Amino acid sequence: MAKTVALTGNSACAYAMRQIDPDVVAAYPITPQTAIVEDFATFVANGNVDTEYVTVESEHSAMSACIGAAAAGARVMTATSSQGLALMWEMLYIAASLRLPIVMHNVNRALSGPINIHCDHSDSMGARDSGWIQIFSENAQEAYDNTVQAVRIAEAAQVRLPVMVLLDGFIISHAIDRIELLDDEVAKHFVGEFKPVYPLLDVRNPVSWGPFDGLHGYYFEHKRMQEEAMKRAKGVIAKVADDYAKISGRSYQFFETYRLDDAQFAVIVLGSTAGTARVVVDRLRESGVPAGMLKLRVFRPFPAAELIDVLKHLKAVAVLDRSEPAGGLGGPVFTEVRSAMYYLDQSPLIANYIYGLGGRDVGMFDIMKVYSDLHDFVEKGTVEKVINFLGAKE
Protein backbone atom coordinates (compact mmCIF):
# COMPACT_ATOMS: atom_id res chain seq x y z
CA MET A 1 0.00 0.00 0.00
CA ALA A 2 1.59 3.27 -1.06
CA LYS A 3 1.58 5.82 1.70
CA THR A 4 1.23 9.59 1.67
CA VAL A 5 3.51 11.54 3.97
CA ALA A 6 4.86 15.03 4.52
CA LEU A 7 8.59 15.19 3.80
CA THR A 8 11.14 17.73 2.69
CA GLY A 9 12.68 17.23 -0.73
CA ASN A 10 15.93 16.14 0.88
CA SER A 11 14.21 13.62 3.13
CA ALA A 12 12.27 12.28 0.15
CA CYS A 13 15.55 11.71 -1.70
CA ALA A 14 17.07 9.97 1.32
CA TYR A 15 13.94 7.85 1.66
CA ALA A 16 14.32 6.72 -1.94
CA MET A 17 17.97 5.94 -1.28
CA ARG A 18 16.96 3.82 1.69
CA GLN A 19 14.54 1.84 -0.44
CA ILE A 20 17.15 1.39 -3.16
CA ASP A 21 19.75 0.32 -0.54
CA PRO A 22 22.85 1.01 -2.65
CA ASP A 23 26.06 -0.92 -2.00
CA VAL A 24 28.18 2.15 -1.39
CA VAL A 25 27.55 5.80 -0.61
CA ALA A 26 30.58 8.07 -0.37
CA ALA A 27 29.50 11.58 0.49
CA TYR A 28 30.49 14.96 1.85
CA PRO A 29 28.08 17.52 3.25
CA ILE A 30 27.23 20.89 1.69
CA THR A 31 24.27 23.19 2.10
CA PRO A 32 21.55 22.64 0.86
CA GLN A 33 22.18 18.97 0.21
CA THR A 34 23.46 17.87 3.60
CA ALA A 35 20.19 16.52 4.90
CA ILE A 36 20.13 13.90 2.14
CA VAL A 37 23.37 12.28 3.20
CA GLU A 38 22.69 13.04 6.85
CA ASP A 39 19.29 11.31 6.79
CA PHE A 40 20.87 8.45 4.91
CA ALA A 41 23.67 8.20 7.48
CA THR A 42 20.95 7.72 10.11
CA PHE A 43 19.53 4.82 8.09
CA VAL A 44 23.00 3.29 7.92
CA ALA A 45 23.58 3.76 11.65
CA ASN A 46 20.19 2.23 12.46
CA GLY A 47 20.83 -0.77 10.26
CA ASN A 48 17.96 0.04 7.89
CA VAL A 49 20.30 -0.46 4.92
CA ASP A 50 23.32 -2.62 4.15
CA THR A 51 25.16 0.25 2.52
CA GLU A 52 28.88 0.77 3.05
CA TYR A 53 28.93 4.48 3.95
CA VAL A 54 32.26 6.15 3.31
CA THR A 55 32.76 9.53 4.97
CA VAL A 56 35.32 11.35 2.83
CA GLU A 57 37.24 14.58 3.19
CA SER A 58 35.87 16.44 0.17
CA GLU A 59 33.50 16.13 -2.75
CA HIS A 60 36.38 15.32 -5.06
CA SER A 61 37.14 12.38 -2.80
CA ALA A 62 33.46 11.52 -2.66
CA MET A 63 33.18 11.12 -6.40
CA SER A 64 36.57 9.39 -6.57
CA ALA A 65 35.44 6.87 -3.99
CA CYS A 66 32.15 6.41 -5.82
CA ILE A 67 34.01 5.76 -9.06
CA GLY A 68 36.30 3.23 -7.42
CA ALA A 69 33.37 1.45 -5.82
CA ALA A 70 31.35 1.43 -9.02
CA ALA A 71 34.28 0.06 -11.03
CA ALA A 72 34.72 -2.62 -8.39
CA GLY A 73 31.14 -3.67 -9.09
CA ALA A 74 28.94 -1.81 -6.61
CA ARG A 75 25.70 0.15 -6.99
CA VAL A 76 26.69 3.64 -5.88
CA MET A 77 24.87 6.84 -4.95
CA THR A 78 25.87 10.21 -3.59
CA ALA A 79 24.71 13.82 -3.36
CA THR A 80 26.16 17.29 -3.64
CA SER A 81 25.54 20.93 -4.63
CA SER A 82 27.22 23.98 -6.09
CA GLN A 83 30.84 24.24 -4.86
CA GLY A 84 30.82 20.53 -4.10
CA LEU A 85 29.81 19.71 -7.67
CA ALA A 86 32.44 22.15 -8.88
CA LEU A 87 35.08 20.53 -6.69
CA MET A 88 34.36 17.09 -8.16
CA TRP A 89 34.32 18.46 -11.68
CA GLU A 90 37.17 16.42 -13.13
CA MET A 91 35.73 13.26 -11.59
CA LEU A 92 32.31 13.88 -13.18
CA TYR A 93 33.90 13.46 -16.58
CA ILE A 94 35.64 10.31 -15.39
CA ALA A 95 32.47 8.81 -14.00
CA ALA A 96 30.71 9.39 -17.31
CA SER A 97 33.52 8.24 -19.58
CA LEU A 98 34.08 5.12 -17.48
CA ARG A 99 30.36 4.51 -18.07
CA LEU A 100 29.60 4.05 -14.39
CA PRO A 101 25.90 4.10 -13.49
CA ILE A 102 26.29 6.35 -10.44
CA VAL A 103 23.13 8.18 -9.32
CA MET A 104 23.73 11.53 -7.68
CA HIS A 105 21.40 14.17 -6.34
CA ASN A 106 22.55 17.66 -7.13
CA VAL A 107 20.58 20.14 -5.08
CA ASN A 108 20.80 23.21 -7.26
CA ARG A 109 22.63 26.04 -5.56
CA ALA A 110 24.35 29.10 -6.98
CA LEU A 111 28.05 28.84 -7.69
CA SER A 112 30.22 31.30 -5.80
CA GLY A 113 31.17 34.09 -5.97
CA PRO A 114 29.85 35.91 -4.22
CA ILE A 115 29.13 33.07 -1.84
CA ASN A 116 25.47 32.21 -2.07
CA ILE A 117 23.71 29.17 -0.72
CA HIS A 118 20.40 29.67 -2.47
CA CYS A 119 18.89 28.22 -5.56
CA ASP A 120 20.03 28.74 -9.06
CA HIS A 121 21.02 26.31 -11.80
CA SER A 122 24.55 27.51 -12.49
CA ASP A 123 26.07 24.48 -10.75
CA SER A 124 24.49 21.73 -12.81
CA MET A 125 24.53 23.83 -15.98
CA GLY A 126 28.26 24.16 -15.52
CA ALA A 127 28.44 20.38 -15.67
CA ARG A 128 26.18 19.97 -18.68
CA ASP A 129 29.00 18.77 -20.92
CA SER A 130 30.30 16.22 -18.41
CA GLY A 131 28.37 13.38 -19.99
CA TRP A 132 25.91 12.94 -17.10
CA ILE A 133 22.22 12.49 -17.78
CA GLN A 134 20.42 15.41 -16.15
CA ILE A 135 16.82 15.16 -14.93
CA PHE A 136 15.11 18.10 -13.24
CA SER A 137 12.45 17.83 -10.52
CA GLU A 138 9.69 20.34 -9.87
CA ASN A 139 8.87 19.25 -6.34
CA ALA A 140 9.61 16.64 -3.68
CA GLN A 141 7.36 14.05 -5.34
CA GLU A 142 9.27 14.38 -8.60
CA ALA A 143 12.61 14.27 -6.76
CA TYR A 144 11.56 10.99 -5.16
CA ASP A 145 10.16 9.52 -8.39
CA ASN A 146 13.18 10.67 -10.43
CA THR A 147 15.56 9.05 -7.94
CA VAL A 148 13.95 5.64 -8.28
CA GLN A 149 13.78 5.93 -12.07
CA ALA A 150 17.37 7.22 -12.27
CA VAL A 151 18.76 3.93 -11.00
CA ARG A 152 17.06 2.00 -13.81
CA ILE A 153 18.04 4.59 -16.42
CA ALA A 154 21.70 4.64 -15.39
CA GLU A 155 22.02 0.87 -15.19
CA ALA A 156 20.30 0.05 -18.50
CA ALA A 157 22.70 -2.00 -20.61
CA GLN A 158 22.44 0.31 -23.59
CA VAL A 159 23.09 3.38 -21.43
CA ARG A 160 25.52 2.83 -18.52
CA LEU A 161 25.89 6.54 -17.82
CA PRO A 162 25.72 8.36 -14.50
CA VAL A 163 22.53 10.27 -13.74
CA MET A 164 22.18 13.60 -11.92
CA VAL A 165 18.79 14.10 -10.28
CA LEU A 166 18.27 17.83 -9.82
CA LEU A 167 16.11 19.63 -7.29
CA ASP A 168 16.02 23.29 -6.37
CA GLY A 169 18.00 24.24 -3.28
CA PHE A 170 15.86 25.23 -0.31
CA ILE A 171 12.73 25.62 -2.43
CA ILE A 172 12.37 21.87 -2.85
CA SER A 173 15.13 20.52 -0.65
CA HIS A 174 13.98 22.18 2.57
CA ALA A 175 10.28 22.71 2.04
CA ILE A 176 7.91 20.10 3.37
CA ASP A 177 5.69 18.76 0.66
CA ARG A 178 3.01 16.12 0.47
CA ILE A 179 4.38 13.07 -1.26
CA GLU A 180 3.24 9.59 -2.07
CA LEU A 181 5.84 6.93 -1.42
CA LEU A 182 6.15 3.51 -2.99
CA ASP A 183 6.21 0.44 -0.79
CA ASP A 184 9.72 -0.70 0.07
CA GLU A 185 9.21 -3.96 -1.81
CA VAL A 186 7.80 -2.25 -4.89
CA ALA A 187 10.70 0.21 -5.08
CA LYS A 188 13.28 -2.51 -4.48
CA HIS A 189 11.74 -4.70 -7.14
CA PHE A 190 11.59 -1.81 -9.59
CA VAL A 191 15.29 -1.05 -9.40
CA GLY A 192 16.16 -4.71 -9.43
CA GLU A 193 19.51 -6.30 -8.78
CA PHE A 194 22.66 -4.52 -9.86
CA LYS A 195 24.55 -6.12 -12.72
CA PRO A 196 28.12 -4.81 -12.86
CA VAL A 197 30.06 -4.62 -16.13
CA TYR A 198 33.69 -5.82 -16.00
CA PRO A 199 33.81 -5.51 -12.18
CA LEU A 200 37.31 -5.24 -10.74
CA LEU A 201 36.31 -7.58 -7.92
CA ASP A 202 35.89 -10.39 -10.44
CA VAL A 203 39.47 -11.60 -10.10
CA ARG A 204 38.92 -14.55 -12.41
CA ASN A 205 38.48 -12.07 -15.28
CA PRO A 206 41.10 -9.42 -14.57
CA VAL A 207 40.64 -6.09 -16.34
CA SER A 208 42.15 -2.63 -16.22
CA TRP A 209 39.96 0.45 -15.88
CA GLY A 210 40.71 3.98 -17.01
CA PRO A 211 43.90 3.40 -19.02
CA PHE A 212 45.96 5.99 -20.89
CA ASP A 213 44.46 6.27 -24.34
CA GLY A 214 46.64 8.85 -26.01
CA LEU A 215 49.48 8.71 -28.52
CA HIS A 216 48.10 6.27 -31.09
CA GLY A 217 45.09 5.65 -28.89
CA TYR A 218 41.39 5.54 -29.44
CA TYR A 219 40.08 8.39 -27.27
CA PHE A 220 37.90 9.63 -30.11
CA GLU A 221 36.28 6.22 -30.57
CA HIS A 222 35.59 5.86 -26.88
CA LYS A 223 34.02 9.30 -26.76
CA ARG A 224 31.95 8.39 -29.79
CA MET A 225 30.61 5.37 -27.93
CA GLN A 226 29.77 7.56 -24.97
CA GLU A 227 27.83 9.92 -27.21
CA GLU A 228 25.84 7.02 -28.66
CA ALA A 229 24.95 5.90 -25.15
CA MET A 230 23.64 9.39 -24.41
CA LYS A 231 21.49 9.18 -27.55
CA ARG A 232 20.12 5.79 -26.55
CA ALA A 233 19.37 7.16 -23.08
CA LYS A 234 16.40 9.07 -24.51
CA GLY A 235 14.56 5.89 -25.40
CA VAL A 236 15.44 4.30 -22.09
CA ILE A 237 14.22 7.32 -20.11
CA ALA A 238 10.87 7.01 -21.87
CA LYS A 239 10.65 3.25 -21.28
CA VAL A 240 11.55 3.54 -17.61
CA ALA A 241 8.92 6.25 -17.18
CA ASP A 242 6.32 3.92 -18.72
CA ASP A 243 7.29 1.13 -16.34
CA TYR A 244 7.26 3.55 -13.43
CA ALA A 245 3.75 4.73 -14.32
CA LYS A 246 2.58 1.14 -13.97
CA ILE A 247 3.77 0.86 -10.37
CA SER A 248 3.09 4.39 -9.19
CA GLY A 249 0.27 5.80 -11.27
CA ARG A 250 2.41 8.83 -12.06
CA SER A 251 3.59 9.44 -15.62
CA TYR A 252 6.69 11.25 -16.69
CA GLN A 253 7.96 12.41 -20.07
CA PHE A 254 10.91 14.47 -21.30
CA PHE A 255 8.87 17.55 -20.44
CA GLU A 256 5.40 18.46 -19.23
CA THR A 257 3.19 20.89 -21.08
CA TYR A 258 0.42 22.94 -19.54
CA ARG A 259 -2.32 24.45 -21.72
CA LEU A 260 0.19 24.55 -24.55
CA ASP A 261 -1.85 22.96 -27.36
CA ASP A 262 -3.95 26.02 -28.08
CA ALA A 263 -1.50 28.60 -26.74
CA GLN A 264 0.17 31.41 -28.66
CA PHE A 265 2.63 32.49 -26.03
CA ALA A 266 4.59 30.15 -23.82
CA VAL A 267 7.28 30.09 -21.23
CA ILE A 268 9.81 27.27 -20.89
CA VAL A 269 11.04 26.70 -17.38
CA LEU A 270 12.92 24.11 -15.29
CA GLY A 271 12.40 23.13 -11.68
CA SER A 272 10.19 24.66 -9.02
CA THR A 273 9.42 27.86 -10.95
CA ALA A 274 7.13 25.73 -13.11
CA GLY A 275 4.61 25.82 -10.29
CA THR A 276 4.51 29.61 -10.35
CA ALA A 277 4.32 29.64 -14.13
CA ARG A 278 1.28 27.36 -14.09
CA VAL A 279 -0.59 29.75 -11.82
CA VAL A 280 0.30 32.65 -14.12
CA VAL A 281 -0.97 30.71 -17.15
CA ASP A 282 -4.31 30.14 -15.44
CA ARG A 283 -4.62 33.82 -14.48
CA LEU A 284 -3.80 34.96 -17.99
CA ARG A 285 -6.21 32.49 -19.51
CA GLU A 286 -8.95 33.95 -17.32
CA SER A 287 -8.31 37.29 -19.00
CA GLY A 288 -8.36 35.62 -22.39
CA VAL A 289 -4.64 35.55 -23.06
CA PRO A 290 -3.70 32.35 -24.93
CA ALA A 291 -0.87 31.47 -22.58
CA GLY A 292 0.75 28.11 -22.03
CA MET A 293 3.89 26.76 -20.47
CA LEU A 294 6.36 23.92 -20.78
CA LYS A 295 8.35 22.44 -17.93
CA LEU A 296 11.49 20.71 -19.17
CA ARG A 297 12.34 17.58 -17.15
CA VAL A 298 15.21 16.00 -19.10
CA PHE A 299 17.94 18.48 -19.97
CA ARG A 300 20.58 15.95 -20.93
CA PRO A 301 20.06 14.29 -23.37
CA PHE A 302 18.27 17.30 -24.80
CA PRO A 303 14.93 16.24 -26.40
CA ALA A 304 15.10 18.60 -29.37
CA ALA A 305 12.78 16.78 -31.77
CA GLU A 306 10.01 16.32 -29.22
CA LEU A 307 10.32 19.91 -28.04
CA ILE A 308 10.07 21.65 -31.37
CA ASP A 309 7.11 19.46 -32.19
CA VAL A 310 5.07 20.99 -29.35
CA LEU A 311 6.49 24.50 -29.70
CA LYS A 312 6.25 25.02 -33.45
CA HIS A 313 2.70 26.37 -33.44
CA LEU A 314 3.44 29.14 -30.94
CA LYS A 315 3.86 32.80 -31.85
CA ALA A 316 6.44 33.55 -29.17
CA VAL A 317 8.39 31.63 -26.58
CA ALA A 318 10.31 32.85 -23.58
CA VAL A 319 12.98 30.59 -22.15
CA LEU A 320 13.66 31.12 -18.48
CA ASP A 321 17.22 30.34 -17.47
CA ARG A 322 18.28 30.19 -13.86
CA SER A 323 21.94 30.54 -14.78
CA GLU A 324 23.89 33.25 -16.49
CA PRO A 325 24.89 33.42 -20.17
CA ALA A 326 28.53 34.12 -19.22
CA GLY A 327 29.25 35.65 -22.57
CA GLY A 328 27.29 33.10 -24.57
CA LEU A 329 24.29 33.85 -26.73
CA GLY A 330 21.98 33.32 -23.79
CA GLY A 331 21.45 30.96 -20.89
CA PRO A 332 22.04 27.22 -21.46
CA VAL A 333 18.39 26.27 -21.94
CA PHE A 334 17.78 29.17 -24.33
CA THR A 335 20.75 28.33 -26.54
CA GLU A 336 19.62 24.70 -26.77
CA VAL A 337 16.00 25.56 -27.52
CA ARG A 338 16.88 28.17 -30.11
CA SER A 339 19.34 25.78 -31.71
CA ALA A 340 16.60 23.14 -31.87
CA MET A 341 14.28 25.65 -33.52
CA TYR A 342 16.73 25.98 -36.38
CA TYR A 343 15.21 22.74 -37.70
CA LEU A 344 11.86 24.47 -38.18
CA ASP A 345 10.96 26.21 -41.42
CA GLN A 346 9.10 28.78 -39.42
CA SER A 347 10.04 29.22 -35.81
CA PRO A 348 8.31 31.23 -33.11
CA LEU A 349 9.91 34.40 -31.83
CA ILE A 350 12.15 33.45 -28.94
CA ALA A 351 13.57 35.44 -26.06
CA ASN A 352 15.68 34.61 -23.03
CA TYR A 353 14.96 35.65 -19.46
CA ILE A 354 17.72 35.13 -16.93
CA TYR A 355 16.08 34.96 -13.53
CA GLY A 356 16.45 33.87 -9.93
CA LEU A 357 20.23 33.99 -9.73
CA GLY A 358 21.48 33.47 -6.20
CA GLY A 359 18.00 32.52 -5.10
CA ARG A 360 16.39 35.86 -6.09
CA ASP A 361 12.70 35.12 -5.80
CA VAL A 362 10.65 35.09 -8.95
CA GLY A 363 6.97 35.74 -8.48
CA MET A 364 3.78 35.71 -10.47
CA PHE A 365 4.11 39.32 -11.54
CA ASP A 366 7.60 38.76 -12.87
CA ILE A 367 6.35 35.94 -15.05
CA MET A 368 3.33 37.94 -16.10
CA LYS A 369 5.71 40.61 -17.34
CA VAL A 370 7.37 37.97 -19.50
CA TYR A 371 4.09 37.11 -21.18
CA SER A 372 3.39 40.79 -21.66
CA ASP A 373 6.78 41.14 -23.36
CA LEU A 374 5.98 38.18 -25.59
CA HIS A 375 2.79 39.88 -26.63
CA ASP A 376 4.76 43.04 -27.49
CA PHE A 377 7.30 41.08 -29.50
CA VAL A 378 4.55 39.55 -31.58
CA GLU A 379 2.93 42.95 -32.15
CA LYS A 380 6.21 44.43 -33.29
CA GLY A 381 7.19 41.29 -35.17
CA THR A 382 10.58 41.17 -33.54
CA VAL A 383 12.35 40.49 -30.27
CA GLU A 384 13.92 43.79 -29.30
CA LYS A 385 16.12 42.46 -26.55
CA VAL A 386 16.99 38.78 -26.77
CA ILE A 387 18.59 38.41 -23.36
CA ASN A 388 16.70 39.96 -20.46
CA PHE A 389 17.36 39.91 -16.75
CA LEU A 390 14.20 39.27 -14.80
CA GLY A 391 14.31 40.51 -11.24
CA ALA A 392 17.72 42.17 -11.12
CA LYS A 393 17.68 45.72 -9.87
CA GLU A 394 18.45 47.63 -13.06
Next chain:
Amino acid sequence: MKWDISKIKEWKYYEHPQASTILDAGNAENYETGGWRSQRPVRNTEKCTQCLICYIYCPDSSIMVEKEEVVGFDLKHCKGCGICAEECPKDAITMVSEADLAKEGE
Protein backbone atom coordinates in the same frame (compact mmCIF):
# COMPACT_ATOMS: atom_id res chain seq x y z
CA MET B 1 41.96 -14.02 -20.51
CA LYS B 2 43.69 -13.46 -23.84
CA TRP B 3 42.45 -10.31 -25.53
CA ASP B 4 43.17 -10.13 -29.24
CA ILE B 5 43.93 -6.56 -30.25
CA SER B 6 45.92 -7.40 -33.39
CA LYS B 7 43.25 -5.72 -35.55
CA ILE B 8 42.57 -2.80 -33.20
CA LYS B 9 43.47 -0.21 -35.83
CA GLU B 10 40.58 -1.43 -37.95
CA TRP B 11 37.96 -1.62 -35.20
CA LYS B 12 34.87 0.50 -35.69
CA TYR B 13 34.23 2.80 -32.74
CA TYR B 14 31.58 0.49 -31.33
CA GLU B 15 33.86 -2.54 -31.41
CA HIS B 16 35.95 -1.16 -28.58
CA PRO B 17 35.15 -2.40 -25.09
CA GLN B 18 32.92 -0.07 -23.15
CA ALA B 19 34.65 2.72 -21.25
CA SER B 20 38.09 1.98 -22.75
CA THR B 21 38.38 -0.98 -20.38
CA ILE B 22 41.30 -3.28 -21.05
CA LEU B 23 40.02 -6.85 -21.04
CA ASP B 24 43.27 -8.44 -20.04
CA ALA B 25 45.76 -8.54 -17.22
CA GLY B 26 49.36 -7.44 -17.62
CA ASN B 27 49.21 -6.90 -21.38
CA ALA B 28 51.38 -3.81 -20.97
CA GLU B 29 54.16 -6.33 -21.52
CA ASN B 30 53.26 -6.32 -25.21
CA TYR B 31 53.78 -2.58 -25.52
CA GLU B 32 57.45 -2.10 -26.39
CA THR B 33 59.00 1.01 -24.96
CA GLY B 34 62.62 0.03 -25.69
CA GLY B 35 62.59 2.24 -28.75
CA TRP B 36 62.55 5.32 -26.50
CA ARG B 37 66.10 4.63 -25.34
CA SER B 38 69.04 6.87 -26.17
CA GLN B 39 71.46 4.89 -24.00
CA ARG B 40 71.52 1.28 -22.88
CA PRO B 41 72.90 -0.45 -19.75
CA VAL B 42 75.88 -2.80 -20.13
CA ARG B 43 76.80 -5.07 -17.21
CA ASN B 44 80.34 -6.07 -16.28
CA THR B 45 79.77 -9.67 -15.11
CA GLU B 46 83.15 -9.69 -13.29
CA LYS B 47 82.21 -6.77 -11.05
CA CYS B 48 78.57 -7.86 -10.54
CA THR B 49 77.95 -9.50 -7.13
CA GLN B 50 74.31 -10.42 -7.90
CA CYS B 51 73.03 -8.19 -5.09
CA LEU B 52 69.86 -7.52 -7.21
CA ILE B 53 69.74 -3.83 -6.20
CA CYS B 54 69.43 -2.90 -9.90
CA TYR B 55 66.43 -5.26 -10.19
CA ILE B 56 64.75 -3.64 -7.19
CA TYR B 57 65.28 -0.10 -8.48
CA CYS B 58 64.46 -0.54 -12.16
CA PRO B 59 61.21 1.37 -12.75
CA ASP B 60 60.36 -0.66 -15.85
CA SER B 61 60.95 -4.18 -14.48
CA SER B 62 63.61 -4.53 -17.19
CA ILE B 63 66.31 -6.39 -15.26
CA MET B 64 65.90 -10.05 -16.20
CA VAL B 65 66.42 -12.37 -13.27
CA GLU B 66 66.49 -16.16 -13.25
CA LYS B 67 67.09 -18.26 -10.15
CA GLU B 68 67.91 -15.11 -8.15
CA GLU B 69 70.63 -14.07 -10.59
CA VAL B 70 70.66 -11.19 -13.05
CA VAL B 71 70.90 -12.65 -16.54
CA GLY B 72 70.38 -9.58 -18.69
CA PHE B 73 68.38 -6.50 -19.58
CA ASP B 74 64.98 -6.55 -21.26
CA LEU B 75 65.87 -4.27 -24.16
CA LYS B 76 62.26 -4.33 -25.41
CA HIS B 77 61.23 -2.36 -22.32
CA CYS B 78 64.38 -0.70 -20.99
CA LYS B 79 64.03 3.09 -21.51
CA GLY B 80 67.66 3.81 -20.67
CA CYS B 81 66.98 5.92 -17.59
CA GLY B 82 70.29 4.87 -16.01
CA ILE B 83 68.94 4.28 -12.51
CA CYS B 84 70.47 0.78 -12.44
CA ALA B 85 73.91 2.20 -13.23
CA GLU B 86 73.43 4.93 -10.61
CA GLU B 87 72.37 2.52 -7.88
CA CYS B 88 74.80 -0.35 -8.52
CA PRO B 89 77.10 -0.43 -5.44
CA LYS B 90 79.91 -2.03 -7.49
CA ASP B 91 79.62 0.31 -10.52
CA ALA B 92 79.18 -2.85 -12.55
CA ILE B 93 76.73 -1.17 -14.94
CA THR B 94 77.69 1.49 -17.45
CA MET B 95 75.36 3.37 -19.81
CA VAL B 96 76.45 3.23 -23.45
CA SER B 97 75.04 5.57 -26.06
CA GLU B 98 72.72 3.91 -28.60
CA ALA B 99 74.01 6.24 -31.30
CA ASP B 100 77.56 5.02 -30.72
CA LEU B 101 76.43 1.40 -30.82
CA ALA B 102 74.52 2.04 -34.02
CA LYS B 103 77.63 3.63 -35.60
CA GLU B 104 79.74 0.66 -34.54
CA GLY B 105 77.25 -1.66 -36.14
CA GLU B 106 77.63 0.09 -39.53
